[in-house]
Amino acid sequence: xxxxxxxxxxxxxxxxxxxxxxxxxxxxxxxxxxxxxxxxxxxxxxxxxxxxxxxxxxxxxxxxxxxxxxxxxxxxxxxxxxxxxxxxxxxxxxxxxxxxxxxxxxxxxxxxxxxxxxxxxxxxxxxxxxxxxxxxxxxxxxxxxxxxxxxxxxxxxxxxxxxxxxxxxxxxxxxxxxxxxxxxxxxxxxxxxxxxxxxxxxxxxxxxxxxxxxxxxxxxxxxxxxxxxxxxxxxxxxxxxxxxxxxxxxxxxxxxxxxxxxxxxxxxxxxxxxxxxxxxxxxxxxxxxxxxxxxxxxxxxxxxxxxxxxxxxxxxxxxxxxxxxxxxxxxxxxxxxxxxxxxxxxxxxxxxxxxx
Amino acid sequence: xxxxxxxxxxxxxxxxxxxxxxxxxxxxxxxxxxxxxxxxxxxxxxxxxxxxxxxxxxxxxxxxxxxxxxxxxxxxxxxxxxxxxxxxxxxxxxxxxxxxxxxxxxxxxxxxxxxxxxxxxxxxxxxxxxxxxxxxxxxxxxxxxxxxxxxxxxxxxxxxxxxxxxxxxxxxxxxxxxxxxxxxxxxxxxxxxxxxxxxxxxxxxxxxxxxxxxxxxxxxxxxxxxxxxxxxxxxxxxxxxxxxxxxxxxxxxxxxxxxxxxxxxxxxxxxxxxxxxxxxxxxxxxxxxxxxxxxxxxxxxxxxxxxxxxxxxxxxxxxxxxxxxxxxxxxxxxxxxxxxxxxxxxxxxxxxxxxx
DNA sequence: TCTATGCGTGTGTACGCACACGAAATTTGA
DNA sequence: TCAAATTTCGTGTGCGTACACACGCATAGA
Numbered sequence: 094x095x096x097x098x099x100x101x102x103x104x105x106x107x108x109x110x111x112x113x114x115x116x117x118x119x120x121x122x123x124x125x126x127x128x129x130x131x132x133x134x135x136x137x138x139x140x141x142x143x144x145x146x147x148x149x150x151x152x153x154x155x156x157x158x159x160x161x162x163x164x165x166x167x168x169x170x171x172x173x174x175x176x177x178x179x180x181x182x183x184x185x186x187x188x189x190x191x192x193x194x195x196x197x198x199x200x201x202x203x204x205x206x207x208x209x210x211x212x213x214x215x216x217x218x219x220x221x222x223x224x225x226x227x228x229x230x231x232x233x234x235x236x237x238x239x240x241x242x243x244x245x246x247x248x249x250x251x252x253x254x255x256x257x258x259x260x261x262x263x264x265x266x267x268x269x270x271x272x273x274x275x276x277x278x279x280x281x282x283x284x285x286x287x288x289x290x291x292x293x294x295x296x297x298x299x300x301x302x303x304x305x306x307x308x309x310x311x312x313x314x315x316x317x318x319x320x321x322x323x324x325x326x327x328x329x330x331x332x333x334x335x336x337x338x339x340x341x342x343x344x345x346x347x348x349x350x351x352x353x354x355x356x357x358x359x360x361x362x363x364x365x366x367x368x369x370x371x372x373x374x375x376x377x378x379x380x381x382x383x384x385x386x387x388x389x390x391x392x393x394x395x396x397x398x399x400x401x402x403x404x405x406x407x408x409x410x411x412x413x414x415x416x417x418x419x420x421x422x423x424x425x426x427x428x429x430x431x432x433x434x435x436x437x438x439x440x441x442x443x444x445x446x447x448x449x
Numbered sequence: 450x451x452x453x454x455x456x457x458x459x460x461x462x463x464x465x466x467x468x469x470x471x472x473x474x475x476x477x478x479x480x481x482x483x484x485x486x487x488x489x490x491x492x493x494x495x496x497x498x499x500x501x502x503x504x505x506x507x508x509x510x511x512x513x514x515x516x517x518x519x520x521x522x523x524x525x526x527x528x529x530x531x532x533x534x535x536x537x538x539x540x541x542x543x544x545x546x547x548x549x550x551x552x553x554x555x556x557x558x559x560x561x562x563x564x565x566x567x568x569x570x571x572x573x574x575x576x577x578x579x580x581x582x583x584x585x586x587x588x589x590x591x592x593x594x595x596x597x598x599x600x601x602x603x604x605x606x607x608x609x610x611x612x613x614x615x616x617x618x619x620x621x622x623x624x625x626x627x628x629x630x631x632x633x634x635x636x637x638x639x640x641x642x643x644x645x646x647x648x649x650x651x652x653x654x655x656x657x658x659x660x661x662x663x664x665x666x667x668x669x670x671x672x673x674x675x676x677x678x679x680x681x682x683x684x685x686x687x688x689x690x691x692x693x694x695x696x697x698x699x700x701x702x703x704x705x706x707x708x709x710x711x712x713x714x715x716x717x718x719x720x721x722x723x724x725x726x727x728x729x730x731x732x733x734x735x736x737x738x739x740x741x742x743x744x745x746x747x748x749x750x751x752x753x754x755x756x757x758x759x760x761x762x763x764x765x766x767x768x769x770x771x772x773x774x775x776x777x778x779x780x781x782x783x784x785x786x787x788x789x790x791x792x793x794x795x796x797x798x799x800x801x802x803x804x805x
Numbered sequence: 806t807c808t809a810t811g812c813g814t815g816t817g818t819a820c821g822c823a824c825a826c827g828a829a830a831t832t833t834g835a
Numbered sequence: 836t837c838a839a840a841t842t843t844c845g846t847g848t849g850c851g852t853a854c855a856c857a858c859g860c861a862t863a864g865a
Contacts, residue, residue, distance in 0.1 A: 094508075094543065139540070146499045147500055185500075186499065187450065278634065392631065427791065427795050428791040432624065432786070434664075435783065438620070
C-alpha cells in the first residue's frame with residue numbers, strides 16, 4: 094500500500110504538500126506540483142478512503158423530503174427502509190440524515206415539510222418532487238442557498254439536480270407489455286386497469302402505460318387491449334360489479350395489467366373463480382401485492398427496487414459530500430421481474446431494515 | 450456520535466479498558482465490565498468501522514481458487530469481475546487478494562493451483578469446489594492450517610466452510626418450470642436440452658432439472674416434457690440434425706429449456722425458421738446468451754448474478770477477517786429473470802469492472 | 806522484616822493514514 | 836535591506852486498537 098508519506102518522501106516534500114496537490118488546493122509551485130503528479134501516477138497512488146473519511150469527518154447533515162406511509166399507503170415504506178439502511182451505514186462518516194415526511198396527496202403538506210427542512214440548513218437534500226409548482230419554488234431556494242439535491246423516484250426535467258435515482262417508467266411499461274404478450278395467446282385480449290386519475294406520480298404511470306402500448310404496437314400483435322378507469326383506488330373495491338361485469342362481457346380477456354402499485358386492490362375486486370383464469374401483471378412489491386403473488390393470483394410483479402433507490406440516494410449523496418464524487422446524471426434501478434418462485438430471494442436486505 | 454472516549458469518561462475508566470470490554474479481551478474486573486456494558490447499551494454505542502478499520506490495518510491476504518475463463522468458456526468471467534471489484538474496494542482495509550485460476554475440466558490443474566495457493570499462506574480462501582475428491586484433500590489442509598474458507602457458486606455438503614455464496618439451483622429449476630409453464634399452453638410440449646454429461650457442476654444442473662420437473666409435477670400440468678441429451682457441448686452444433694429432426698417430429702414442442710449455461714449453442718443449432726416459433730429459456734447471462742436474448746430467440750434467462758457472487762465473497766471474507774463478523778451459513782443470490790426488455794438495467798456495475 | 810515475584814486490573818500512548826491550519830522558510834519586489 | 840508574497844513544513848485531529856507499563860496487593864523466600 095502506497096501512502097501519502099511514501100510519495101512525499103520520494104518527492105522530497107512533506108505530506109502536506111502532496112495533499113495540496115491531490116486536492117488542487119493551490120499554493121504549490123508548478124515545478125513541485127509536476128514532480129509530485131508524476132510520482133503519483135508512476136506509483137498509481139490511490140487515496141485511502143478509510144483514512145480519508147476519518148480525517149474528513151465534518152459532520153454533514155442530510156435532509157430527505159419524502160412522502161409518509163401508513164397501512165393504506167404502503168408504497169413509500171421501502172424507500173424509507175432503504176434510506177434508513179443507508180443512514181446507518183454512513184453515520185460513521187459523520188453524516189446524519191433527517192427525514193421530513195409529507196402527505197403525498199397534499200401540496201401544502203409538501204411545502205410545509207420543506208420549510209421545516211430548510212430551517213435545519215442541511216448540506217444536501219434528497220427529495221421526491223411530487224408537486225410540480227411547489228417543487229419549482231423549492232428548487233429556487235436550494236439553488237440560492239447552493240445546497241445540492243437529488244431526485245428520488247420521480248424525475249422532473251429542467252432542474253440542475255445532482256442526479257436522478259429511479260426507474261425508467263417507459264421501459265418498465267414495455268416490459269409489462271412483453272410479459273403480458275408472453276403469458277397470453279394471440280386470440281386473448283388484455284385489460285388494463287387504471288386505478289385512479291393519479292394526483293401525483295401520474296407522469297410515471299402514464300409513461301408505463303405508453304411503454305406498454307408501445308410494445309404492443311411495435312410487436313404487431315393483434316391482441317386487443319381494453320382499458321378500465323377508476324377515479325379513486327377505493328372505488329375499485331366498491332365497484333366490484335363494474336370490473337366483474339366487464340370480464341364477463343369480454344370473456345376473451347385473459348391478461349390484466351395494472352400500471353399503478355395497486356394491483357392488490359384489483360385482485361380483491363375480481364371474483365375468485367374468475368381470478369384463476371387470468372394472468373395478472375402489476376408493479377411494485379408492496380406487502381399486499383406480495384400476498385397476492387404468493388397466492389398465485391398475480392403472475393408477475395415488476396419491481397423498481399425502491400428500497401435500493403432509497404439506499405442508493407444516501408450513498409450517492411454521501412460520496413458526493415465526502416469524496417466529491419460526481420454521480421451519473423441518471424441512475425436507473427433495475428427492472429426486476431418478481432414471481433411466486435423468486436420473490437423470497439429478492440428482499441433479504443430490506444427485511445433487516447424495515448421500519449415497523 | 451458517541452465515541453469510546455465518551456464511554457470511558459462516563460465509566461471513569463480509560464479508553465483501553467472499554468476496548469477490552471468491547472472485544473472480550475479479558476483483564477477487566479466483573480464489576481467494571483458490567484458497568485461499562487451497561488453504559489454501552491444505554492448510549493447504544495456502535496464501533497466506528499472507519500476508525501476501527503484504520504486501526505486494525507493488519508494486511509491480510511486472501512486467495513481465490515476459481516476456474517479460468519476464455520472465449521469458449523466465458524461463464525466464469527463474471528465472478529472474476531466481481532472479485533476484482535471487491536478486491537479494489539477492500540484494498541484500503543489492507544487486504545490483498547490473489548486469484549489462482551485452474552482448468553475447470555482438469556482435476557490435476559485444480560490440485561496444482563491449490564498447491565501454489567497454499568504456498569502463499571493466505572489468511573482466508575475463497576474456492577469453487579468443482580472436484581469432489583480433490584476438494585476433500587484441500588479442506589483437510591485448510592482445516593489443519595486453520596485457514597477459514599468459503600464456497601463460491603458450488604455448495605459441497607459436509608464441510609465446515611464459513612459459508613456458501615451462490616444460487617439455490619433447485620429453486621432456479623422451479624422458476625424455469627414456472628416460466629416455461631407461463632409461456633406455453635396446456636397443449637404444447639416442452640423440450641429440455643442437456644448439453645452434456647457435465648464433468649463438473651453436474652450437481653447444480655441436476656438440481657435445476659429436478660426443480661424444473663418438480664414444478665411441472667406439482668402444478669398438475671399435463672404438459673409433456675421431452676429430454677434430449679448430448680455428451681459434449683460441441684456435439685450440439687455438430688448434430689444440428691438431431692435437434693432439428695426432433696423438433697420436426699414433435700411439432701407440439703413450443704418451449705425449450707436448457708438447464709446449463711449453454712443455451713446459446715442450442716439456439717445456434719436450431720434452424721432459424723423453427724426458432725421463431727419457440728419460447729426458449731436458459732440460464733446465465735453470458736455474452737453469447739445475451740446476444741440471443743437481444744435477437745429475441747431466447748425469451749428468458751435466469752441469472753444467478755455471478756458477478757454479485759464474486760463481489761459478495763470478497764466482502765464477506767473481509768468482514769469476517771477485519772470485523773470478526775460471522776456470515777450466514779448460506780447466502781443465496783437472487784434468481785433474476787432477464788428478458789430483452791430489462792437486461793440493460795441489470796449489469797451496469799459489472800461492465801465497469803470487466804476484465805478484458 | 807525486607808526484597809522478589811506474581812497476578813489481576815487498569816492506564817497511557819503510539820499507531821494507522823489523510824487532512825488542514827498555523828507557522829516557518831524561502832523567494833520576490835521595492 | 837526589509838516587508839510582502841509564495842511555498843513548504845510540522846503537527847494536532849479524527850477514532851479505535853493493542854501493547855507496554857504502572858499500580859496495588861498477595862504470597863514466597865532469604
